Amino acid sequence: MRALTWHGKHDVRVDTVPDPQIVNPRDAIIEVTATAICGSDLHLYDAVIPGLVPGDILGHEFMGRVVDTGPKSTLKKGDRVVVPFTISCGACFFCQQQQFSACDNSNPVEKQEASELLYGHAMSGLFGYSHMTGGYPGGQAEYVRVPFSDVGPIVIPEGVPDEQVLFLSDILPTGWMAAENCDIQPGDSVAVWGCGPVGLFAIQSALLMGAGQVIAIDHYPHRLALARSLGAKIIDFKQTHVLEALMEMTGGIGPDAVIDAVGMESHGFSPDNLMDALKQKVGIGADRAHALRMALMAVRKGGRVSIPGVYGGMADKFPLGALMEKGLQIRTGQTHVQKYTRQLLQRILEGEIDTTFLISHRLSLEDAPTGYRNFHGKQDEWTKVVLTPGTKGT
Amino acid sequence: MPRRQSDLPLAAAVLALTVGAGLAAGAMLKSPPRRPPDSAPGRTARRSHFGGYQVAGRTVTINAPRSRLYQMWRNPDHLPDFMEGLAAVQVSGDEVTWVIDTPDGHLAVETRLVEDRENEALAWRSVDGAEIEIEAKVQLRDAPAGRGTEVEAHIAWRPQMGTVGQWAARLRGTDPKVRGKQELKRLKMLVETGEIATANNRKAG
Numbered sequence: 001m002r003a004l005t006w007h008g009k010h011d012v013r014v015d016t017v018p019d020p021q022i023v024n025p026r027d028a029i030i031e032v033t034a035t036a037i038c039g040s041d042l043h044l045y046d047a048v049i050p051g052l053v054p055g056d057i058l059g060h061e062f063m064g065r066v067v068d069t070g071p072k073s074t075l076k077k078g079d080r081v082v083v084p085f086t087i088s089c090g091a092c093f094f095c096q097q098q099q100f101s102a103c104d105n106s107n108p109v110e111k112q113e114a115s116e117l118l119y120g121h122a123m124s125g126l127f128g129y130s131h132m133t134g135g136y137p138g139g140q141a142e143y144v145r146v147p148f149s150d151v152g153p154i155v156i157p158e159g160v161p162d163e164q165v166l167f168l169s170d171i172l173p174t175g176w177m178a179a180e181n182c183d184i185q186p187g188d189s190v191a192v193w194g195c196g197p198v199g200l201f202a203i204q205s206a207l208l209m210g211a212g213q214v215i216a217i218d219h220y221p222h223r224l225a226l227a228r229s230l231g232a233k234i235i236d237f238k239q240t241h242v243l244e245a246l247m248e249m250t251g252g253i254g255p256d257a258v259i260d261a262v263g264m265e266s267h268g269f270s271p272d273n274l275m276d277a278l279k280q281k282v283g284i285g286a287d288r289a290h291a292l293r294m295a296l297m298a299v300r301k302g303g304r305v306s307i308p309g310v311y312g313g314m315a316d317k318f319p320l321g322a323l324m325e326k327g328l329q330i331r332t333g334q335t336h337v338q339k340y341t342r343q344l345l346q347r348i349l350e351g352e353i354d355t356t357f358l359i360s361h362r363l364s365l366e367d368a369p370t371g372y373r374n375f376h377g378k379q380d381e382w383t384k385v386v387l388t389p390g391t392k393g394t
Numbered sequence: 395m396p397r398r399q400s401d402l403p404l405a406a407a408v409l410a411l412t413v414g415a416g417l418a419a420g421a422m423l424k425s426p427p428r429r430p431p432d433s434a435p436g437r438t439a440r441r442s443h444f445g446g447y448q449v450a451g452r453t454v455t456i457n458a459p460r461s462r463l464y465q466m467w468r469n470p471d472h473l474p475d476f477m478e479g480l481a482a483v484q485v486s487g488d489e490v491t492w493v494i495d496t497p498d499g500h501l502a503v504e505t506r507l508v509e510d511r512e513n514e515a516l517a518w519r520s521v522d523g524a525e526i527e528i529e530a531k532v533q534l535r536d537a538p539a540g541r542g543t544e545v546e547a548h549i550a551w552r553p554q555m556g557t558v559g560q561w562a563a564r565l566r567g568t569d570p571k572v573r574g575k576q577e578l579k580r581l582k583m584l585v586e587t588g589e590i591a592t593a594n595n596r597k598a599g
Contacts, residue, residue: 018595018596020595020596021595021597023594023595023597024589024590025588026587026588026589072588072589089583089586089591090587091457091586091587092457092582092586093457093541093542096457104579104586105582105583105586105587105591106591108591108593109576109580109590109591110576111593112579125593134591134593135593137593145595147591
């Protein structure tokens with residue numbers, strides 16, 4: 001089959017690789033009909049997430065048709081499914097708490113050692129990501145082996161276009177969980193750093209959950225325009241002092257909740273961020289945490305901090321004092337996708353949530369490297385790339 | 395079920411370890427002021443050598459009743475399913491021989507079942523004159539709040555004339571500590587999900 005493979009920093013290629021097979025009883029094989037490039041794929045593209053091996057198949061946002069099933073799969077050949085990026089067994093303590101991204105049993109035993117060293121514990125397996133999360137071959141491919149296919153994939157009714165439901169695989173539940181982690185009370189002010197796909201879906205979700213106002217912070221004009229079109233107020237950090245503006249826009253209180261939808265590759269030219277960028281470059285500090293630092297400073301006393309943005313290692317000059325003295329609460333984590341797919345599919349089918357506004361470019365899988373280059377280099381216009389195997393794209 | 399009490403020095407050493415490292419530490423002359431023993435299992439002590447024995451152990455919580463896990467350990471057919479590199483387990487009465495795959499061929503570790511309490515504990519000890527002097531024990535306890543069973547496994551072995559070093563090296567260079575932990579995780583996967591997770595896209599072989 002054809003698949004997008006990682007070969008090093010800013011080097012991804014479409015290669016011919018062996019087709020996947022059913023390996024374990026609960027597996028299914030999916031023929032991919034649509035797959036997307038995620039903002040977190042750019043962390044892999046930039047080689048700032050540890051644990052990739054040349055030849056790894058990337059991609060964790062995908063959907064398709066079931067073409068083969070193991071004896072314990074509950075799917076049927078021909079089913080159309082969206083597959084969560086988190087691989088979860090459904091049976092362990094964590095899955096039963098609906099903390100699916102903490103699944104004990106999906107990350108292969110020998111792959112857990114590095115995570116235990118770096119994080120104290122190993123998390124669930126993920127498709128198309130670091131070998132610390134299993135190194136499972138990903139979805140930017142013609143076919144994918146889906147373990148625990150009786151737990152993760154959600155069957156989509158015929159007649160619903162791929163593009164309406166594809167983002168159930170990751171970014172829509174991620175944006176939703178980011179807003180849920182804010183514990184939004186009616187009328188709350190919520191500030192969101194980063195108007196990428198997750199930030200935009202978090203804005204949409206926060207408004208649906210009853211936020212009084214959502215204030216979006218970014219510097220890309222097109223992305224800010226998308227945030228505004230969803231109903232957010234916007235702050236362009238290139239023209240405005242963010243902390244002052246947030247205080248003034250919240251009656252001198254500060255936002256009740258803040259969302260860092262930026263993560264470890266924060267932009268900007270503040271001294272802390274330049275120092276972080278330098279250290280990331282020479283490999284002595286993994287994470288650039290400028291957006292998170294700002295969020296911790298901005299949030300009101302006793303406020304809530306939600307971090308959907310991806311971090312992988314250590315951060316310097318973390319404002320621990322602000323966290324403790326202001327009595328903040330932090331909620332974060334890889335998304336527990338399976339917890340949200342059913343209710344969000346329902347909201348999509350009822351027309352309450354539309355996710356297709358995000359898609360800026362549609363390409364053939366063969367053109368995936370172009371997609372990576374532009375999603376990385378032209379973030380203002382390239383808001384979301386959807387790849388289709390075996391087509392010419394538009 | 396028969397209950398076998400051990401009176402050999404090796405078993406006594408293991409027992410002492412599980413009681414707590416603190417006792418032993420307190421007896422050491424060079425550690426004033428005297429520290430009262432703590433609640434931690436002996437194998438988590440900062441030292442790893444206990445009177446000539448190496449000790450490793452691990453606890454894992456598995457979402458299954460004790461009886462199921464007891465059967466997994468008691469039935470020699472199940473053991474190679476989760477113990478990597480274990481080619482076979484041969485049982486003849488109380489004698490249990492563990493046949494381990496190594497790059498140099500099979501290594502047979504002859505042991506005797508020295509403790510067998512149904513749904514509670516199993517222990518094996520190497521027979522006199524065995525190439526490796528070793529004792530392994532599995533204990534099963536109900537986990538709190540209905541979380542299933544706490545499975546605690548530990549081994550104690552005497553590194554003699556480099557045998558263990560050689561043995562460990564044969565086992566793909568893996569530390570027995572890591573090995574034991576990984577085997578318990580595989581057991582958990584097998585019991586909780588019916589399969590052992592792999593990222594391989596194709597069947598082996």
